[in-house]
Protein backbone atom coordinates (compact mmCIF):
# COMPACT_ATOMS: atom_id res chain seq x y z
CA UNK A 22 0.00 0.00 0.00
CA UNK A 23 1.43 3.36 -0.98
CA UNK A 24 1.97 6.21 1.39
CA UNK A 25 -0.86 8.13 -0.30
CA UNK A 26 -3.39 5.38 0.15
CA UNK A 27 -2.43 4.95 3.79
CA UNK A 28 -3.10 8.59 4.40
CA UNK A 29 -6.53 8.34 2.85
CA UNK A 30 -7.69 5.18 4.56
CA UNK A 31 -6.47 5.78 8.08
CA UNK A 32 -9.88 6.60 9.53
CA UNK A 33 -12.18 3.76 10.50
CA UNK A 34 -15.57 5.14 9.39
CA UNK A 35 -16.37 8.42 7.74
CA UNK A 36 -15.44 10.56 4.78
CA UNK A 37 -12.15 11.56 3.26
CA UNK A 38 -12.21 14.55 0.94
CA UNK A 39 -9.13 14.27 -1.23
CA UNK A 40 -7.59 16.37 -4.01
CA UNK A 41 -8.72 19.64 -2.55
CA UNK A 42 -6.89 22.58 -4.10
CA UNK A 43 -4.04 23.71 -1.83
CA UNK A 44 -5.20 26.26 0.72
CA UNK A 45 -8.92 25.42 0.54
CA UNK A 46 -9.16 22.82 3.33
CA UNK A 47 -10.54 25.22 5.94
CA UNK A 48 -13.04 26.59 3.44
CA UNK A 49 -14.16 23.02 2.77
CA UNK A 50 -14.89 22.59 6.45
CA UNK A 51 -16.64 25.96 6.57
CA UNK A 52 -18.87 25.08 3.61
CA UNK A 53 -19.76 21.77 5.23
CA UNK A 54 -20.52 23.61 8.47
CA UNK A 55 -18.05 21.51 10.41
CA UNK A 56 -16.31 23.52 13.12
CA UNK A 57 -15.47 20.84 15.69
CA UNK A 58 -18.47 21.55 17.91
CA UNK A 59 -20.26 18.44 16.60
CA UNK A 60 -17.63 16.26 18.30
CA UNK A 61 -16.61 14.60 15.02
CA UNK A 62 -12.96 13.64 14.65
CA UNK A 63 -11.58 15.94 11.97
CA UNK A 64 -8.09 15.97 10.57
CA UNK A 65 -6.76 18.28 7.94
CA UNK A 66 -3.74 17.83 5.71
CA UNK A 67 -2.43 20.88 3.98
CA UNK A 68 -0.01 21.22 1.08
CA UNK A 69 0.48 17.48 0.72
CA UNK A 70 2.49 16.66 -2.44
CA UNK A 71 0.18 15.49 -5.23
CA UNK A 72 0.83 14.20 -8.73
CA UNK A 73 -2.34 15.74 -10.06
CA UNK A 74 -2.44 19.10 -8.29
CA UNK A 75 1.20 19.70 -7.32
CA UNK A 76 0.11 20.33 -3.78
CA UNK A 77 -3.23 19.44 -2.35
CA UNK A 78 -5.21 19.64 0.83
CA UNK A 79 -6.99 16.71 2.42
CA UNK A 80 -9.86 16.63 4.92
CA UNK A 81 -10.92 13.59 6.92
CA UNK A 82 -14.14 13.51 8.88
CA UNK A 83 -14.42 10.56 11.25
CA UNK A 84 -17.88 9.19 12.00
CA UNK A 85 -19.88 10.95 9.32
CA UNK A 86 -20.67 9.93 5.75
CA UNK A 87 -21.29 13.04 3.69
CA UNK A 88 -24.10 12.87 1.16
CA UNK A 89 -23.60 13.75 -2.48
CA UNK A 90 -25.68 16.92 -2.20
CA UNK A 91 -23.58 18.07 0.73
CA UNK A 92 -20.34 17.57 -1.11
CA UNK A 93 -21.47 18.93 -4.46
CA UNK A 94 -21.32 22.43 -3.01
CA UNK A 95 -17.57 21.82 -2.64
CA UNK A 96 -17.23 21.81 -6.42
CA UNK A 97 -17.31 25.60 -6.27
CA UNK A 98 -14.00 25.85 -4.43
CA UNK A 99 -12.53 22.39 -4.99
CA UNK A 100 -13.68 21.16 -8.41
CA UNK A 101 -11.10 18.34 -8.48
CA UNK A 102 -12.08 16.96 -5.08
CA UNK A 103 -12.75 13.26 -4.66
CA UNK A 104 -14.98 11.97 -1.92
CA UNK A 105 -14.08 8.66 -0.30
CA UNK A 106 -16.58 7.00 1.98
CA UNK A 107 -14.78 4.79 4.48
CA UNK A 108 -16.19 1.84 6.39
CA UNK A 109 -13.97 -0.32 8.56
CA UNK A 110 -10.85 1.30 7.07
CA UNK A 111 -11.94 0.39 3.55
CA UNK A 112 -12.89 2.81 0.79
CA UNK A 113 -16.40 1.59 -0.07
CA UNK A 114 -17.32 4.45 -2.38
CA UNK A 115 -15.31 6.96 -4.34
CA UNK A 116 -17.00 9.89 -6.07
CA UNK A 117 -16.12 13.12 -7.79
CA UNK A 118 -17.98 16.29 -6.92
CA UNK A 119 -20.40 17.58 -9.52
CA UNK A 120 -21.51 21.16 -9.95
CA UNK A 121 -24.96 21.75 -8.47
CA UNK A 122 -27.48 24.01 -10.24
CA UNK A 123 -28.04 26.08 -7.13
CA UNK A 124 -26.34 26.67 -3.81
CA UNK A 125 -28.77 27.31 -0.99
CA UNK A 126 -27.96 28.71 2.44
CA UNK A 127 -24.20 28.34 2.14
CA UNK A 128 -22.85 31.60 0.76
CA UNK A 129 -23.70 35.10 1.89
CA UNK A 130 -24.37 37.73 -0.76
CA UNK A 131 -21.49 40.19 -1.06
CA UNK A 132 -23.92 42.96 -2.01
CA UNK A 133 -24.61 44.61 1.35
CA UNK A 134 -27.77 46.16 -0.09
CA UNK A 135 -29.17 42.76 -1.11
CA UNK A 136 -32.49 41.89 0.54
CA UNK A 137 -30.95 38.62 1.80
CA UNK A 138 -28.69 40.68 4.07
CA UNK A 139 -31.69 42.46 5.60
CA UNK A 140 -32.84 40.02 8.26
CA UNK A 141 -35.56 38.43 6.14
CA UNK A 142 -36.69 34.83 6.74
CA UNK A 143 -34.97 33.41 3.64
CA UNK A 144 -31.85 31.39 2.89
CA UNK A 145 -29.41 32.86 0.43
CA UNK A 146 -29.72 31.19 -2.96
CA UNK A 147 -27.23 31.31 -5.80
CA UNK A 148 -27.45 29.96 -9.30
CA UNK A 149 -24.25 28.24 -10.41
CA UNK A 150 -23.10 29.93 -13.63
CA UNK A 151 -20.18 29.39 -15.98
CA UNK A 152 -17.44 30.88 -13.85
CA UNK A 153 -19.03 31.51 -10.50
CA UNK A 154 -22.38 31.90 -8.83
CA UNK A 155 -25.12 34.47 -9.09
CA UNK A 156 -27.52 35.68 -6.40
CA UNK A 157 -31.12 34.70 -7.20
CA UNK A 158 -32.34 37.85 -5.47
CA UNK A 159 -30.10 40.74 -6.52
CA UNK A 160 -28.31 39.14 -9.52
CA UNK A 161 -24.84 39.91 -8.13
CA UNK A 162 -22.22 37.69 -9.74
CA UNK A 163 -19.57 36.19 -7.46
CA UNK A 164 -16.41 34.72 -8.96
CA UNK A 165 -12.96 34.17 -7.48
CA UNK A 166 -13.88 35.90 -4.24
CA UNK A 167 -16.34 33.11 -3.52
CA UNK A 168 -14.50 31.52 -0.62
CA UNK A 169 -14.56 34.72 1.40
CA UNK A 170 -18.36 34.74 1.38
CA UNK A 171 -18.94 31.37 2.93
CA UNK A 172 -21.44 31.59 5.78
CA UNK A 173 -19.92 29.75 8.73
CA UNK B 174 -47.23 37.31 -20.25
CA UNK B 175 -46.56 33.84 -18.97
CA UNK B 176 -45.46 35.09 -15.57
CA UNK B 177 -47.63 36.03 -12.64
CA UNK B 178 -45.29 38.78 -11.52
CA UNK B 179 -43.20 41.49 -13.12
CA UNK B 180 -39.89 41.42 -11.25
CA UNK B 181 -37.05 42.02 -13.71
CA UNK B 182 -36.68 42.87 -17.37
CA UNK B 183 -34.70 39.67 -17.87
CA UNK B 184 -37.91 37.66 -17.49
CA UNK B 185 -39.49 39.45 -20.46
CA UNK B 186 -39.45 37.89 -23.89
CA UNK B 187 -40.05 39.85 -27.05
CA UNK B 188 -43.54 38.41 -27.16
CA UNK B 189 -44.26 39.48 -23.58
CA UNK B 190 -43.15 43.01 -24.32
CA UNK B 191 -45.06 43.29 -27.58
CA UNK B 192 -48.15 41.86 -25.92
CA UNK B 193 -48.17 44.58 -23.28
CA UNK B 194 -47.26 47.31 -25.74
CA UNK B 195 -49.99 46.31 -28.20
CA UNK B 196 -52.45 46.55 -25.36
CA UNK B 197 -50.96 49.90 -24.31
CA UNK B 198 -51.52 51.20 -27.81
CA UNK B 199 -55.19 50.30 -27.56
CA UNK B 200 -55.47 51.85 -24.11
CA UNK B 201 -53.87 55.05 -25.36
CA UNK B 202 -56.14 55.19 -28.41
CA UNK B 203 -59.35 54.51 -26.54
CA UNK B 204 -59.04 54.70 -22.75
CA UNK B 205 -62.82 54.58 -22.35
CA UNK B 206 -62.85 50.99 -23.64
CA UNK B 207 -60.89 50.09 -20.50
CA UNK B 208 -62.89 52.15 -18.00
CA UNK B 209 -64.26 50.00 -15.20
CA UNK B 210 -62.79 46.85 -16.74
CA UNK B 211 -61.37 45.77 -13.37
CA UNK B 212 -64.00 47.26 -11.07
CA UNK B 213 -64.02 45.58 -7.68
CA UNK B 214 -60.29 44.93 -7.79
CA UNK B 215 -57.89 46.39 -5.23
CA UNK B 216 -54.25 47.28 -5.88
CA UNK B 217 -51.81 47.87 -3.00
CA UNK B 218 -49.17 50.53 -3.51
CA UNK B 219 -46.26 49.70 -1.22
CA UNK B 220 -43.52 52.28 -1.49
CA UNK B 221 -40.74 51.73 1.01
CA UNK B 222 -38.82 54.57 -0.59
CA UNK B 223 -40.08 58.05 -1.42
CA UNK B 224 -41.63 58.34 -4.87
CA UNK B 225 -44.31 60.58 -6.18
CA UNK B 226 -44.45 60.01 -9.89
CA UNK B 227 -44.23 56.22 -10.11
CA UNK B 228 -46.77 55.92 -7.32
CA UNK B 229 -49.12 58.42 -8.93
CA UNK B 230 -48.66 56.82 -12.33
CA UNK B 231 -49.71 53.40 -11.01
CA UNK B 232 -52.53 55.00 -9.05
CA UNK B 233 -53.86 56.84 -12.09
CA UNK B 234 -53.52 53.80 -14.37
CA UNK B 235 -55.35 51.65 -11.83
CA UNK B 236 -58.19 54.14 -11.46
CA UNK B 237 -58.67 54.29 -15.22
CA UNK B 238 -59.30 50.54 -15.10
CA UNK B 239 -61.78 50.91 -12.25
CA UNK B 240 -59.29 49.49 -9.74
CA UNK B 241 -59.32 50.84 -6.19
CA UNK B 242 -55.91 51.52 -4.72
CA UNK B 243 -54.74 51.29 -1.14
CA UNK B 244 -51.53 52.99 -0.14
CA UNK B 245 -49.17 51.98 2.62
CA UNK B 246 -48.33 55.65 3.22
CA UNK B 247 -44.97 56.90 4.28
CA UNK B 248 -42.54 54.31 5.51
CA UNK B 249 -41.70 56.40 8.57
CA UNK B 250 -45.20 55.99 9.98
CA UNK B 251 -45.74 52.33 9.14
CA UNK B 252 -44.91 49.10 10.91
CA UNK B 253 -41.82 48.78 8.74
CA UNK B 254 -40.12 51.37 10.90
CA UNK B 255 -40.98 49.11 13.84
CA UNK B 256 -38.76 46.45 12.31
CA UNK B 257 -41.25 44.18 10.54
CA UNK B 258 -39.71 42.06 7.80
CA UNK B 259 -40.73 42.61 4.18
CA UNK B 260 -41.85 38.98 4.05
CA UNK B 261 -44.35 39.64 6.87
CA UNK B 262 -45.51 42.96 5.44
CA UNK B 263 -46.38 41.55 2.03
CA UNK B 264 -48.08 38.49 3.52
CA UNK B 265 -50.38 40.80 5.48
CA UNK B 266 -51.05 43.07 2.51
CA UNK B 267 -51.77 40.07 0.30
CA UNK B 268 -54.98 39.69 2.28
CA UNK B 269 -56.06 43.22 1.41
CA UNK B 270 -55.33 43.40 -2.29
CA UNK B 271 -55.42 41.57 -5.62
CA UNK B 272 -51.96 42.77 -6.65
CA UNK B 273 -49.01 44.55 -5.06
CA UNK B 274 -46.82 47.29 -6.51
CA UNK B 275 -43.56 47.37 -4.59
CA UNK B 276 -40.80 49.98 -4.43
CA UNK B 277 -38.02 49.10 -2.01
CA UNK B 278 -34.48 50.33 -1.32
CA UNK B 279 -32.93 46.82 -1.30
CA UNK B 280 -31.99 44.90 -4.43
CA UNK B 281 -33.94 41.66 -4.71
CA UNK B 282 -36.86 42.89 -2.58
CA UNK B 283 -39.47 42.18 -5.27
CA UNK B 284 -38.07 38.70 -5.89
CA UNK B 285 -38.37 37.97 -2.21
CA UNK B 286 -41.88 39.44 -1.95
CA UNK B 287 -43.07 37.32 -4.88
CA UNK B 288 -41.91 34.18 -3.06
CA UNK B 289 -44.21 34.90 -0.13
CA UNK B 290 -47.47 35.85 -1.81
CA UNK B 291 -49.81 34.43 -4.45
CA UNK B 292 -51.06 37.75 -5.82
CA UNK B 293 -49.08 39.40 -8.66
CA UNK B 294 -46.13 41.52 -7.53
CA UNK B 295 -44.93 44.38 -9.72
CA UNK B 296 -41.42 45.62 -9.05
CA UNK B 297 -41.58 49.40 -9.12
CA UNK B 298 -37.87 49.70 -8.35
CA UNK B 299 -35.60 47.67 -6.05
CA UNK B 300 -32.55 49.64 -4.93
CA UNK B 301 -30.01 49.78 -7.74
CA UNK B 302 -31.58 46.67 -9.27
CA UNK B 303 -34.44 46.84 -11.74
CA UNK B 304 -37.44 48.96 -12.70
CA UNK B 305 -39.22 46.92 -15.37
CA UNK B 306 -42.50 48.85 -15.61
CA UNK B 307 -40.46 51.96 -16.45
CA UNK B 308 -38.77 49.90 -19.16
CA UNK B 309 -42.11 48.97 -20.71
CA UNK B 310 -43.09 52.63 -20.98
CA UNK B 311 -39.61 53.47 -22.29
CA UNK B 312 -39.99 50.79 -24.97
CA UNK B 313 -43.48 52.02 -25.80
CA UNK B 314 -42.07 55.51 -26.34
CA UNK B 315 -39.27 54.19 -28.55
CA UNK B 316 -41.67 51.97 -30.47
CA UNK B 317 -44.11 54.78 -31.20
CA UNK B 318 -41.28 57.04 -32.42
CA UNK B 319 -38.93 54.65 -34.23
CA UNK B 320 -40.12 51.07 -33.94
CA UNK B 321 -38.05 48.57 -31.97
CA UNK B 322 -35.82 47.10 -34.67
CA UNK B 323 -32.86 48.41 -36.61
CA UNK B 324 -32.34 50.84 -33.82
CA UNK B 325 -29.29 52.53 -32.31
CA UNK B 326 -29.70 53.57 -28.70
CA UNK B 327 -27.29 55.58 -26.53
CA UNK B 328 -27.73 55.26 -22.78
CA UNK B 329 -25.92 57.93 -20.79
CA UNK B 330 -25.29 58.89 -17.17
CA UNK B 331 -25.24 56.70 -14.08
CA UNK B 332 -25.19 53.23 -15.59
CA UNK B 333 -23.91 51.59 -12.44
CA UNK B 334 -26.71 52.42 -10.02
CA UNK B 335 -29.42 53.38 -12.51
CA UNK B 336 -32.12 50.74 -12.26
CA UNK B 337 -34.01 52.13 -15.25
CA UNK B 338 -30.82 51.63 -17.28
CA UNK B 339 -30.37 48.04 -16.08
CA UNK B 340 -33.90 47.07 -17.07
CA UNK B 341 -33.84 48.90 -20.38
CA UNK B 342 -30.48 47.48 -21.48
CA UNK B 343 -31.55 43.90 -20.83
CA UNK B 344 -34.99 44.35 -22.41
CA UNK B 345 -33.47 45.83 -25.57
CA UNK B 346 -31.55 42.59 -26.18
CA UNK B 347 -34.88 41.16 -27.38
CA UNK B 348 -34.76 43.49 -30.37
CA UNK B 349 -32.42 44.35 -33.19
CA UNK B 350 -30.93 47.26 -31.26
CA UNK B 351 -27.31 48.40 -31.03
CA UNK B 352 -26.59 49.84 -27.61
CA UNK B 353 -23.93 52.41 -26.73
CA UNK B 354 -23.19 53.11 -23.07
CA UNK B 355 -21.86 56.55 -22.28
CA UNK B 356 -20.65 57.27 -18.74
CA UNK B 357 -17.69 58.13 -16.56
CA UNK B 358 -15.42 55.14 -15.84
CA UNK B 359 -16.63 54.95 -12.25
CA UNK B 360 -20.30 54.62 -13.25
CA UNK B 361 -20.14 51.95 -15.94
CA UNK B 362 -22.59 49.04 -16.11
CA UNK B 363 -22.37 46.64 -13.16
CA UNK B 364 -21.21 43.06 -13.58
CA UNK B 365 -24.74 41.71 -13.12
CA UNK B 366 -26.04 43.60 -16.17
CA UNK B 367 -22.95 42.84 -18.27
CA UNK B 368 -23.57 39.20 -17.46
CA UNK B 369 -27.11 39.37 -18.88
CA UNK B 370 -25.97 41.27 -21.97
CA UNK B 371 -23.18 38.79 -22.65
CA UNK B 372 -25.57 35.86 -22.15
CA UNK B 373 -27.70 37.16 -25.00
CA UNK B 374 -24.67 37.81 -27.18
CA UNK B 375 -25.18 41.57 -27.05
CA UNK B 376 -22.11 43.75 -27.41
CA UNK B 377 -21.30 46.25 -24.68
CA UNK B 378 -19.95 49.33 -26.46
CA UNK B 379 -18.73 51.83 -23.89
CA UNK B 380 -17.76 55.45 -24.38
CA UNK B 381 -16.47 58.26 -22.21
CA UNK B 382 -17.96 60.92 -24.44
CA UNK B 383 -21.31 61.37 -26.13
CA UNK B 384 -19.76 63.13 -29.12
CA UNK B 385 -18.19 59.85 -30.29
CA UNK B 386 -21.57 58.26 -31.04
CA UNK B 387 -24.19 61.01 -31.06
CA UNK B 388 -24.60 61.31 -34.87
CA UNK B 389 -25.55 57.63 -35.26
CA UNK B 390 -28.14 57.51 -32.48
CA UNK B 391 -31.90 57.11 -32.97
CA UNK B 392 -32.50 57.40 -29.25
CA UNK B 393 -30.51 59.10 -26.48
CA UNK B 394 -31.60 57.97 -23.01
CA UNK B 395 -30.24 60.34 -20.39
CA UNK B 396 -30.13 59.55 -16.66
CA UNK B 397 -29.15 61.58 -13.66
CA UNK B 398 -25.74 61.33 -12.04
CA UNK B 399 -26.24 61.75 -8.32
CA UNK B 400 -24.01 63.72 -6.01
CA UNK B 401 -23.71 60.95 -3.45
CA UNK B 402 -21.88 58.73 -5.97
CA UNK B 403 -18.81 60.96 -5.66
CA UNK B 404 -16.35 61.48 -2.80
CA UNK B 405 -16.58 65.26 -2.98
CA UNK B 406 -18.67 67.96 -4.56
CA UNK B 407 -15.97 69.34 -6.87
CA UNK B 408 -15.40 65.93 -8.37
CA UNK B 409 -19.16 65.54 -8.85
CA UNK B 410 -19.53 68.87 -10.65
CA UNK B 411 -16.51 68.20 -12.85
CA UNK B 412 -17.66 64.72 -13.90
CA UNK B 413 -21.42 65.26 -14.05
CA UNK B 414 -20.90 68.38 -16.18
CA UNK B 415 -19.46 66.16 -18.93
CA UNK B 416 -22.76 64.33 -19.25
CA UNK B 417 -25.18 67.23 -19.45
CA UNK B 418 -26.77 68.17 -22.74
CA UNK B 419 -28.32 71.31 -24.15
CA UNK B 420 -29.67 72.30 -27.56
CA UNK B 421 -26.12 73.06 -28.80
CA UNK B 422 -24.90 69.59 -27.83
CA UNK B 423 -27.55 68.14 -30.12
CA UNK B 424 -26.44 70.11 -33.20
CA UNK B 425 -24.65 67.00 -34.54
CA UNK B 426 -27.56 64.67 -33.85
CA UNK B 427 -29.82 63.09 -36.46
CA UNK B 428 -32.90 65.19 -37.19
CA UNK B 429 -35.18 62.49 -35.78
CA UNK B 430 -33.14 61.74 -32.64
CA UNK B 431 -35.44 61.05 -29.70
CA UNK B 432 -34.16 62.29 -26.33
CA UNK B 433 -35.58 60.43 -23.33
CA UNK B 434 -35.18 60.67 -19.56
CA UNK B 435 -36.96 58.70 -16.80
CA UNK B 436 -37.41 61.98 -14.86
CA UNK B 437 -37.08 63.76 -12.58
CA UNK B 438 -34.21 65.60 -14.23
CA UNK B 439 -32.10 68.16 -12.48
CA UNK B 440 -29.59 69.75 -14.81
CA UNK B 441 -28.58 66.88 -17.10
CA UNK B 442 -30.96 68.14 -19.83
CA UNK B 443 -31.05 71.92 -20.21
CA UNK B 444 -34.53 73.49 -20.57
CA UNK B 445 -33.66 74.66 -24.10
CA UNK B 446 -33.82 71.04 -25.26
CA UNK B 447 -37.53 71.03 -24.35
CA UNK B 448 -38.21 73.32 -27.30
CA UNK B 449 -36.48 71.06 -29.82
CA UNK B 450 -38.16 68.27 -31.79
CA UNK B 451 -35.89 65.81 -29.98
CA UNK B 452 -37.54 66.13 -26.58
CA UNK B 453 -39.79 63.17 -25.78
CA UNK B 454 -39.41 62.89 -21.99
CA UNK B 455 -42.80 64.34 -21.11
CA UNK B 456 -44.49 62.14 -23.70
CA UNK B 457 -42.52 59.27 -22.14
CA UNK B 458 -43.82 60.11 -18.65
CA UNK B 459 -47.39 60.33 -19.98
CA UNK B 460 -46.97 56.91 -21.60
CA UNK B 461 -46.74 55.53 -18.07
CA UNK B 462 -50.53 55.57 -17.90
CA UNK B 463 -51.52 53.42 -20.93
CA UNK B 464 -48.52 51.13 -20.38
CA UNK B 465 -49.29 50.56 -16.71
CA UNK B 466 -52.98 50.08 -17.60
CA UNK B 467 -51.87 47.44 -20.08
CA UNK B 468 -49.56 45.84 -17.54
CA UNK B 469 -52.22 45.69 -14.82
CA UNK B 470 -54.75 44.42 -17.36
CA UNK B 471 -52.33 41.68 -18.40
CA UNK B 472 -51.48 40.59 -14.86
CA UNK B 473 -55.01 40.81 -13.45
CA UNK B 474 -56.96 39.66 -16.45
CA UNK B 475 -57.32 36.38 -18.21
CA UNK B 476 -53.96 35.61 -19.76
CA UNK B 477 -55.54 34.45 -23.02
CA UNK B 478 -57.43 37.69 -23.40
CA UNK B 479 -55.69 40.46 -25.29
CA UNK B 480 -57.81 43.32 -24.03
CA UNK B 481 -61.21 44.70 -24.82
CA UNK B 482 -62.25 45.08 -28.43
CA UNK B 483 -62.18 48.70 -29.41
CA UNK B 484 -63.34 50.53 -32.46
CA UNK B 485 -59.83 51.70 -33.18
CA UNK B 486 -58.43 48.20 -33.04
CA UNK B 487 -58.24 47.74 -36.76
CA UNK B 488 -56.26 50.95 -37.10
CA UNK B 489 -53.55 49.68 -34.85
CA UNK B 490 -53.26 45.97 -35.52
Ligand SMILES: [Zn+2]
Nearest residue numbers: 130135156159
Ligand atom coordinates in the same frame (compact mmCIF):
# COMPACT_ATOMS: atom_id res chain seq x y z
ZN1 LIG C 1 -27.82 39.21 -3.44
